[in-house]
Amino acid sequence: MHKIVLAITGASGSVYPKVILDKLFTLRAQWSELSVVMTQNARLVWETELGNTSYEDYEVKMYSQTDFSAPFASGSGKYNIMIIIPCSMGTLGRIASGISNDLITRAADVILKERRKLICAIRDTPYNLVHIRNMETVTLAGGIICPATPSFYSIPTTIEEVASTVTDRILDLAGLDINSFRWGS
Numbered sequence: 001m002h003k004i005v006l007a008i009t010g011a012s013g014s015v016y017p018k019v020i021l022d023k024l025f026t027l028r029a030q031w032s033e034l035s036v037v038m039t040q041n042a043r044l045v046w047e048t049e050l051g052n053t054s055y056e057d058y059e060v061k062m063y064s065q066t067d068f069s070a071p072f073a074s075g076s077g078k079y080n081i082m083i084i085i086p087c088s089m090g091t092l093g094r095i096a097s098g099i100s101n102d103l104i105t106r107a108a109d110v111i112l113k114e115r116r117k118l119i120c121a122i123r124d125t126p127y128n129l130v131h132i133r134n135m136e137t138v139t140l141a142g143g144i145i146c147p148a149t150p151s152f153y154s155i156p157t158t159i160e161e162v163a164s165t166v167t168d169r170i171l172d173l174a175g176l177d178i179n180s181f182r183w184g185s
Helices: 016-024 040-048 089-097 101-114 129-140 160-173
Strands: 002-008 032-040 061-063 080-089 117-122
Touching: 002 016, 016 032, 016 040, 016 080, 016 160, 032 040, 032 080, 032 101, 080 089, 080 101, 080 129, 080 160, 089 117, 089 129, 117 129, 117 160, 129 160
Parallel strands: 002 032, 002 080, 032 061, 080 117
Antiparallel strands: none
């Protein structure tokens, strides 16, 4: 059973955390805890892009960015997966620099130091050299950079299906058993 922390930053792409939350609830038998940290900017972007506050409807423990008493702020909490989706370049830069100034960056630092799974679904584009070096640093530290770049092999017809091509890949990387489009199947 996995213990998962899902962090949502203010980068554009709110459809990604919505789709991944929906999918995680279909995989409920594979995790014992699911906690969410959502920045204020993420809430604003969600409301702007999706036109609602449905992030409030999920039966998960929501933590504020300043709640360092959250169980995943320490390695003793034994959370084994952290997904940051979308991951802003600012958040990535703070993680790469070891700056744990909020709960998201502290949790990422904990996941890396404990050699557990950190998946950063970066969304910003294009990349500058600072972004590329931060991606390299996080990768060398054990994190996984998974750009929110959809595929089209499965012939998606809705925005949610397009987003699923990214979220399914992330859930695969996290080690969850999912039913998804497979090339050559």
